[in-house]
Amino acid sequence: MCGIVGYIGEKEKRDFLLGGLKELEYRGYDSAGIAVLKEGEISSFKATGKLSNLVSKTEDFSSEGFGIGIGHTRWATHGKPTEANAHPHWGQFSYVIHNGIIENYKEIKEQFLPHIPFLSQTDTEVIVHLFEYFVNESTSGFEAFEKTVAHLHGAYAILLITQKEPDVIFFAKNAVPLILGRNNTGEIFFGSSDAPLIGFAKEVSYLEDGQYGFAKANVVSLFENKIAQNLHYKPLTHDKLFAQKDGYRYFMEKEIYEQSSVVTETLMGRIKGNEVVLDELAGMDVTGFNAIKICACGTSYHAGLAASYLFERLSKVRCSVEIASEFRYKEPLLDPKTLFIVISQSGETADTLEALKMAQKSGMPTLAICNVDNSSIVRTADATLLTRAGIEKGVASTKAFATQMMTLWLLSLYVGHHRNAIGTEKMNEEMKALLHIPLVLKVDEAIHEKLHRLSKRYLHGHGFFFIGRDIFFPLALEGALKLKEISYLHAEGYPAGEMKHGPIALADSELFTIALMPRTLLYDKIKSNVQELSARDSTLLVISPEPFELSDDFIQTHAHTHPMAEFFEMMVITQLLALEISIRLGNDVDMPRNLAKSVTVE
Secondary structure, eight states, X not given: OOEEEEEEESSOHHHHHHHHHHHHGGGOOSEEEEEEEETTEEEEEEEXXXXXXHHHHTTTOOOOSSEEEEEEEEOOSSSOSOTTTSSOEEOSSEEEEEEEEETTHHHHHHHHOTTOOOOSSOSTHHHHHHHHHHHTTOSSHHHHHHHHHHTOOEEEEEEEEETTSTTOEEEEEESSOOEEEEOTTSOEEEESSSGGGTTTOSEEEEOOTTEEEEEETTEEEEEETTEEEOOOOEEOOSOHHHHHTTTOSSHHHHHHHTHHHHHHHHHTTSEETTEEOOGGGTTOOTTSOSEEEEEEOHHHHHHHHHHHHHIIIIIOOEEEEEEHHHHTTSOOOOOTTEEEEEEESSSOOHHHHHHHHHHHHTTOOXXXXXXXXXXXXXHHSSEEEEOOOOOOOSSSOSXXXXXXXXXXXXXXXXXXXXXXXXXXXXXXXXXXXXXXXXXXXSXXXXXXXXXXXXXXXXXXXXXXXXEESTTHHHHHHXXXXXXXXXXXXXXXXXXXXXXXXXXXXXXXXXXXXXXXXXXXXSHHHHHHHHHHHHHTTXXXXXXXXXXXXXXXXXXXXXXXXXXXXXXXXXHHHHHHHHHHHHHXXXXXXXXXXXXXXXXXXX
């Protein structure tokens, strides 16, 4: 979720690049850098931390007159957020910036670049060295770039400049956004979104996956599979906030819709054949512990609770889950033979951080599941798996939860494989299901429209019950939390089998029950529980692939064959339901009252 910008023209390059990066800083702020090529000379600046640090470094730099420039703001995936790992990366005569993940960077190093000294820990640096490798055997810079792109596997938006062709920016796009803009003065612009281009470009072209090419003043050449393509331009909006939201009403809505692409980034480089590969855990013996304890707060706690089912089912290892704020004060019995896992979107959650420190003092091996590299929790834990969700601007977590669940699912398979708990046939089945999830997470527009229409019927009453069984119980908790956070309506998540042990006393027509009824797990059991609520006149919204004759409202899901596919589809539906109810009530979806994105106090 990095941000990139590029410019070709006569104006001051520094101002456009830094201004563009400011518009993209929400995509990453671990480090930033620019490179400007003018009159055959390249000037480059990099800084860690906020963009203001780069602004200070470049305050005396000027680059008016014709030239080209590229800029990048980084969200770390490979390598710590250091200046050496910041973009641009360079070779002998070329500079590159990149958003995404090059899955086969190790193979490229071994095959083509065994004698090249690398300056960073990133996957990106292989791009510039591979380009320079091919320059020596190519007739043009573009031919070398085309060969380079052909060898890259993964997700990428790439801008590359070289002293060999000082008026050209080479570009390539696959699986992550890259937009090209132009105006009537001959200037060319690049950006990860529309926002950096507003006020500069008159019209833009949204590049498609697999496209690449080169740009110079007034000229853009576009290719796909070595075949020339036509560029299709559209007028550019003039609303920067609208552009940042990609046309969605709220950042939360945008983040629900982009879950499909961000979980793809979570998976990048972590599946090879039918094996889960977690390089971050290379130094951890996952066969040396006899239990797992998960500790987290809020949405992260719900992810941990759902993961506990996966660890016991797939890894065949005992797993317990603790709320961090309670764990700290219960005088827990801590066993050094237990793996202690903490989950946090921000990496700064105070209670979770203190629980992690307690575990470390007791000698327990510790692992963080986190979205923010170099955060306090990441720096403290023995090992970390980054979820790679990118910055989440909506206070109510959506894509953070989705990527936490994907990361924990990967981890459960990794642990199960290394402990010989999963057979080949089962692993093949899980891998197929994992790779299918990005498609599951694509929002069905018809379902969203139906939820929009239904939402007007759920604005009153005395409360909501979200109910489910197995992994769908934690999902019910999460669905209820989403609704509470942004609608301010009372909602509870409950295990469906427990309704008759007290809560069913609340059932009447003014109690709304959101029933998660997957076909693949305990369908008949939860059907019976829902029938009990129907008999007490509870208003029922059923989410299931199987039609349910007693439901007042029904959302039909796809007929998946794996529980996790049903889990993720129902997750999206509960998120959209909360969103639409909140919008109907006139609330600020992105900034709900009384809440903060990162809870850094007890």
